[in-house]
Amino acid sequence: MTLQAGAITQALGGKLLGDPARVIARLAPLESARPDELAYLADARLAHWLASTQAGCLIVGPAQAQAAAARGDCIVADDPLLYFARLTQLWKQRHGGAARPGIHPSAVVEDGAWVDPSASVGALSFIGRGARIGAHTVIRERVTVAEGCAIGARCLIESGAVIGGDGFGFAPHEGAWVKIEQLGAVRIGDDVEIGANTCIDRGALQDTVIENGAKLDNLIQIGHNCRIGQHTIMAGCVGVAGSAHIGAHCAVGGAGMISGHLSIADNVTISGGTLVPDSITKPGHYTGIYPIADxxxxxxxxxxxxxxxxxxxxxxxxxxxxxxxxxx
Amino acid sequence: MTLQAGAITQALGGKLLGDPARVIARLAPLESARPDELAYLADARLAHWLASTQAGCLIVGPAQAQAAAARGDCIVADDPLLYFARLTQLWKQRHGGAARPGIHPSAVVEDGAWVDPSASVGALSFIGRGARIGAHTVIRERVTVAEGCAIGARCLIESGAVIGGDGFGFAPHEGAWVKIEQLGAVRIGDDVEIGANTCIDRGALQDTVIENGAKLDNLIQIGHNCRIGQHTIMAGCVGVAGSAHIGAHCAVGGAGMISGHLSIADNVTISGGTLVPDSITKPGHYTGIYPIADxxxxxxxxxxxxxxxxxxxxxxxxxxxxxxxxxx
Amino acid sequence: MTLQAGAITQALGGKLLGDPARVIARLAPLESARPDELAYLADARLAHWLASTQAGCLIVGPAQAQAAAARGDCIVADDPLLYFARLTQLWKQRHGGAARPGIHPSAVVEDGAWVDPSASVGALSFIGRGARIGAHTVIRERVTVAEGCAIGARCLIESGAVIGGDGFGFAPHEGAWVKIEQLGAVRIGDDVEIGANTCIDRGALQDTVIENGAKLDNLIQIGHNCRIGQHTIMAGCVGVAGSAHIGAHCAVGGAGMISGHLSIADNVTISGGTLVPDSITKPGHYTGIYPIADxxxxxxxxxxxxxxxxxxxxxxxxxxxxxxxxxx
Known part of the structure; x- marks a missing residue:
């Protein structure tokens, strides 16, 4: 399980300064990389590591090219982090880690569900009737995609995720709660990632929608009727109450909590641990964290x-x- | 998949002002409903929508009956939200969405478990020995009901829920932790709803108890020995530490956190994101949220x-x- | 399902003051124990219960021995809570509650995974290729241990846990996110407990590590590249963001949130609901909770x-x- 430096630049571009035959055994962090490993330097503030890293090959930006070449082999790329991301994809693909298309025999796919032949459904997963799984999407092990929910192309749904559980809706009646059946579904766009044990509830009447390119980490709760905008990213343990509409290109830090029936503009960043009680109409960075002390x-x-x-x-x-x- | 207006009032009561043969294709929100859809108006502050909604039929209270009838067909009900809730149930039932009784062949039900013949156990769920599932209860897909736990009648347990995992108990010993085996179980009453990926731990010595009519949303953690009172409702991401006793008719907002070994009176409301460190003896509404700011x-x-x-x-x-x- | 008092001290030591033939039907809390039940008194502040408890037998420390013996049978142990913990283990073992070694037929164990013959893999669990499960470890029902992850000896992994989901890493590119494949795994030491629906992400390049004796409750999120030190304990709903290194013998209360790329010293206690934004270098007890009020x-x-x-x-x-x- 190795790659030669020349095979990397042949696949991904970039300019190799050094030996194309150099064998890369592993990718590694800059600070611990060894002579048979490749590391990347994306942040100019870490340039001092150039003097001490033992990495056999480095990915660097044009500004670091000269210094990096002086110490050993390097690949010069306009955006070293992006280059590194693509290298991890190449690495995984070359080393047999990519999910194979098809439905694992232990998965349960109900009649009337549709799974694209290029998609992968992992062991012990459940795909309900009328659900649709798009091209090249990977459903990991032990995932639920409930009745009528649709997932686009090139998505990744991690183990334990529940797509399309009932939204939480009741009418009060004489001190008890009468269930409002949830008649909508969940609609997930293309290139979406849903983390382990994350829950996305089906809508009450219309669909809960996750737009293209959104990335949701683990243990997130998305209530019914929510809309999460394109390329919005949420860290673990975030909660979004019902009927919240979150814009595109937003970021919510870990355990951020968004109340229901509100709107958040595009390009809003919410710090981890912050509760958002009302709509936010202006792009910007918002915080509400009690400071820690002894x-x-x-x-x-x-x-x-x-x-x-x-x-x-x-x-x-x-x-x-x-x-x-x-x-x- | 349609219903006629007359069939609705025949099943659910209420007074139809308009054409019994009117065909309802879908239920929809007031603000987006189209001429073949039915909407409801439960909140008098939204009465201004009467002038503009395109809904073919409306459910309204007596106070709005005249204005609603003036614009088109309507059903007059004493409590429009309750009527709507029952209509969603009728809709689901008429359109084949109700769970069928029986145990899915991929579910694992251990010897000595008892599942009522009217109950439904979904695909890839696990019911441990000695567990009991009551009449008309629906266990969705990929649920765990561990050994010895009992679930009453007409409950709904959503996908990924874990009923009866070990409570979290250890004795400290020479810097390490010695497990206290959890010998109790979980006892869930009738008409309880447990959300997706919610966890209810078994008791240490006695049972963790969820009383009749309680409704728990997704990703909630209920520690060992807790007691959750009748008709108490909890939104997503709530945590309740061990041995907390929460009264009846309480409401806990999303991500509210209740410490252990305390009591909360009946009719207490806890705002989302609020940490409750001590007992609450007086009904009321309690809050502790750091205000958000830029x-x-x-x-x-x-x-x-x-x-x-x-x-x-x-x-x-x-x-x-x-x-x-x-x-x- | 009973034990005689003499059989208990024969198995666990301690000094029995009373009748070895006394039959114990159940273990019970001090305040509700009945004459056929055994309770323990570990906290001297609860010594007033000696006058009123109906327990047929008590576990007490040397200081309470005389008063306890005066009221009835008792077992005197140096550390009554530790003795009680071991008694719960004995009780479970004697009453057939221990997991049996072997792999449940409904579990999916991929080629190239290794499960110690003394370990137990529960129903509907998934063990990916290259994963390793150590001696006497219990994997409950519906657990995911993904490709390449290693779990040590005598661990307990509760239902719904996901070990080895992808870490959350992306490179920004023209307003979208490009996935950084997560090439590390998860390495869990010996005597670790992982709660229900808890998620431990695989490392980006190196492994996420949970050290020996750590105890993690339910619904916890551990990000990629984290290291959790020996015998550290975390209550439910805790989140730890990526690349956080937490020391040994730490305690994190429920819903505590630890930011990423920081270090926490050994012997640090974090109160429940507290967000830790920066490294903590000094042992101690840290808190940041908004006070609740009406x-x-x-x-x-x-x-x-x-x-x-x-x-x-x-x-x-x-x-x-x-x-x-x-x-x-």
Whole structure:
């Protein structure tokens, strides 16, 4: 399981400064790479590693080409991280790691489901009637794609994901809850990745929609009727309540929580751990995280925080006493 | 897959003002409904939609009956949302969406488990020995109901749920953790809904209990020995630590976190994203969410918050200097 | 399904004060134990229960031995909680609850995977090619251990866990995301417990590592390249972002969230619900939780908090007016 440097540039382009016959045994991080390994340098702030890395070959940008070539073999690429991403794909494909098309015999595909012949359905997965799996999509092991849900082309659905569970809807009646059957489905575009044990609920009346190119990490909850825009990315443990519409090119950090029945504009970044209670109409970076402290300091601060509005009133009284005006 | 308006009122009651032969092709939201669709109006604040909705038929309350009839066909019901909920159930049933009784051949039901003949066990689910599944309960695909756990009648357990995993209990010993085997089980009442990939741990010695009518959304964690009261409802991503007792008719918003070894009274509402560290003895609505802001404003505020107790001391000193008393 | 008191001390040691023939029907909590049940008293603050518990037999420490013996049968052990833990193990083993070695016929074990003959692989689980399952490890039902991942000896992997899903890595390119294939695996040590529906992602280039004796509860997300130290314990719903290195003997409370690319020292405790944005180099207990309040009080406080930095400026102005100095 090796690749020669020349075979890499032949497949992916880039300019090789060094020996095309050099054998690459593994890809490795810059700081631990050994002489039979290849690493990449994408961030100019890490250029000091050029002096010490033991990597046998480096992927670098044009600005680092001279320094990298001075220390040994390198591949010069306009965007080293992108080049590295494509190299990982090449590596996996050449070493037999790509999913093979077809339906594993232990999977259950109901009558009336349609799986593209180029798609792969892993062991012990379930595809409900009327569901559609697009070309070159990979459904890993132990995935649920429920009745009527559609997944586009070139998607990856990780193990344990549940696409098309019921949305959470009830009518209150005499102290109990009467179920509102969820009659919509889930529609997932092309080039979408859905992480392990992530749940995407079917819509109440219309479909929950995940647009092209969106990437969702593990253990994410997407409520019914949501729309997640193109190329939006969400880290693990994010929750999105029902009927939230999130724009394109957004990013939500781990455990960010989006309330329901709101809209978020395109190009919004939400920090991890932040709760979004209302719509966001302006692109930008939003945060709401309680600062961490040692427990004793936190306790003192939390006690003060509980009576913050009183403190504000006291400051106002002081200002009045000193005839200092303040416009609130 | 259509229903006539007259068939709806014949099945569900209500008063039809209009043509019983009107064909309803789909149920739809008020704002997007088309002439062959039916919508409902439950919230009087949305009554302005009466003027513009294209819905062929509306479900409305008595107060909106006249205005709705003036624009076209409508069904008048005392509680339009409840009527709509029952209509979704009728719709699903008439269109073949209801789960069929029986055990899917790919499911694994161990010896000594008991599944009511009217219950449904979906593909690739596991029912452990000694487990019991009540009448008309639907176990979806890829569900685990572990050894000895009991589920009542008319429940719905969504895909990926794990009922009866081990509670999390260990004794510390010389820097390591010695497992406390979890000898209790999980007991779920009637009319309970458990969401996708939700986990309910078995009790350490006695049972973890979910009472009648409770509704739990996706990706919820219920620790060992918990008791969740009747008709309590929890949104996605909620966590409840071990030995918490939550009352009846409570509501916990998404990602609310309840600490262990505490009690929460009946009729308590916890806002999403709120951590509950101690018992709550009084019904009411409780919240603890850090307010979101643009990242730059958040940074300034967080810096101030880290030294809030100092600010409080400074205000006190100012008050003393001005001989202003303050009782803390 | 009973044990005699004498059989317990014969198997586990400790000093029995009372009748070796006493029949124990169940283990039970101190406060609800009945005359045919055994309970333990590990916390001296609960010693008042000695006067009222109905337990037929008690496990107590040396300090409580005399008082416990005065009320009835007891077993005296140096560490009553540890003794109780071992008793739960004995109980489970004697009553046929231990997992039997072997691979359930409904499990899918790919060619090139290796399962120790003493290990147990539950129904509907998937073990990918090249994966290794160590001696006496129990893989419950519906677990995924993906290609190339290794699990040590005496581990317990609960239902729905996903070991070795892809890490979450992409290179941005013209507004879209290009996948970085995840070429590492997951390496889990000995005596590790992984909870239900917990996800541990494979490394990008090297392995994600869970060290010996770590205990992870349900619905936890561990990102790629993480290292979780020996005997570290994490409660449910915790998230750890990629490339975080967490030390040994740490504890993370429920829904604690650890950012990526940081290090946490040994012996650090993180309170539940706390977000850790940066490395922690000093052992200790750290907290960052917004205090809960009734919703009306929270609203007033949150309004004040949004303008806290202004309040700080106002206090500074007051101090200047009164010629009070303050060093920030």
């Amino acid at each position: 427990d004793a300091a936190w306790k003192k601060n939390a006690a003060a925080l509980r009576r913050l509005y009183e403190l504000r009133a006291r400051v106002k009284r002081l200002e009045q006493r000193l005839n200092l005006s303040h416009q609130e | 990242d730059a404003a958040w940074k300034k505020n967080a810096a101030a918050l880290r030294r809030l107790y100092e600010l409080r001391a400074r205000v006190k000193r100012l008050e003393q200097r001005l001989n202003l008393s303050h009782q803390e | 919703d009306a009080a929270w609203k007033k406080n949150a309004a004040a908090l949004r303008r806290l930095y202004e309040l700080r400026a106002r206090v500074k102005r007051l101090e200047q007016r009164l010629n009070l100095s303050h060093q920030e």
